[in-house]
Each structure stands twice: as structure tokens, then as C-alpha cells.
Amino acid sequence: xxxxxxxxxxxxxxxxxxxxxxxxxxxxxxxxxxxxxxxxxxxxxxxxxxxxxxxxxxxxxxxxxxxxxxxxxxxxxxxxxxxxxxxxxxxxxxxxxxxxxxxxxxxxxxxxxxxxxxxxxxxxxxxxxxxxxxxxxxxxxxxx
Numbered sequence: 521x522x523x524x525x526x527x528x529x530x531x532x533x534x535x536x537x538x539x540x541x542x543x544x545x546x547x548x549x550x551x552x553x554x555x556x557x558x559x560x561x562x563x564x565x566x567x568x569x570x571x572x573x574x575x576x577x578x579x580x581x582x583x584x585x586x587x588x589x590x591x592x593x594x595x596x597x598x599x600x601x602x603x604x605x606x607x608x609x610x611x612x613x614x615x616x617x618x619x620x621x622x623x624x625x626x627x628x629x630x631x632x633x634x635x636x637x638x639x640x641x642x643x644x645x646x647x648x649x650x651x652x653x654x655x656x657x658x659x660x661x662x663x664x
Contacts, residue, residue: 522546526554526623528614528647531586534629538658539590542627543597545656551624552600555590556617557583558610580605611646618653626655 527542529535539555546553559579564572583605594601602621606613618626630644648655 522549522551522624524552524554524621524623526556526614526618526621526626527590528556528558528610528626528628529586529590530557531582531589532629534631534658534660535586536589538627538629539593541656541658543594543599545625545627546594546599547597552602553590553594554617554621554623555587555594555601555603556614557586557605558613559583559605559607560610561607562609610643611650614643614647615650618651623653625653626651628655628657630657630659
């Protein structure tokens with residue numbers, strides 16, 4: 521049922537817990553794991569032009585670190601792993617990545633931030649609404 525599992529990560533504690541769940545499912549199903557991190561380009565809207573390159577480089581380095589942590593864990597479980605860093609709106613990039621790579625399941629953390637959820641909507645909520653595949657969300661209080 522699940523041959524390819526997408527694990528979006530930003531390196532947060534919630535994403536790390538969700539990644540552990542994804543790796544467990546992938547191990548049980550002998551599924552490949554796609555690890556994705558997004559550089560949110562909305563962060564550049566308020567920056568002076570001379571700071572954009574440095575901030576972009578920092579965000580890409582953070583994304584690479586987040587991906588490497590999950591990929592190392594997945595590889596340690598003997599799983600096939602593909603990694604990617606993309607730029608754009610996180611929810612849109614996650615949904616597009618899943619659709620373009622025949623992903624069967626998305627496993628991602630939720631922030632649990634009540635303000636964000638009620639006012640602007642979280643990334644995970646948008647992915648749940650827009651994705652054409654099942655989405656497993658792992659809340660902030662779930663232990664791995």
C-alpha cells in the first residue's frame with residue numbers, strides 16, 4: 521500500500537518525531553523514504569536585498585542539516601532514501617513534490633500552535649486539505 525513515503529522536515533522537534541513514525545512505517549512496509557525540506561521564500565520579502573543571499577544560504581544549510589538527520593536515520597534502518605531541498609511556500613511544495621514523485625503517504629509533524637492554526641492555518645492543515653494521498657500528522661505531544 522505504501523511504497524514511497526514523503527517526510528517533510530524543518531529540523532524541529534515535531535518534524536523529528538514525525539520522521540521516526542515515517543521510518544517505522546517505511547521499515548514495516550519496505551518503502552522508500554523521500555526527505556524534503558523547504559526554504560520558505562516568504563522570509564525574503566522583508567529583507568534588504570544585500571541580506572537575501574546570506575539568509576538564503578543559512579536557510580539552505582539548516583534545511584540540509586534537517587534532511588541529513590532524517591536520511592541518516594532512514595539509511596540506518598536499511599531504507600532507500602531520496603532527499604531534496606526546494607524553495608517556495610512549504611505546503612505547496614510538499615503537495616507538488618508528493619504528486620510529482622508518486623508518493624503514497626505523507627508523514628509530517630504539526631506545530632500545535634493554536635494561534636497559527638486558528639488565524640492563518642498551519643502547513644500541515646493545508647497539506648491535508650490539498651494532498652491527493654493520505655497524510656499522517658503527528659502532534660507535538662506524541663512521543664516517538
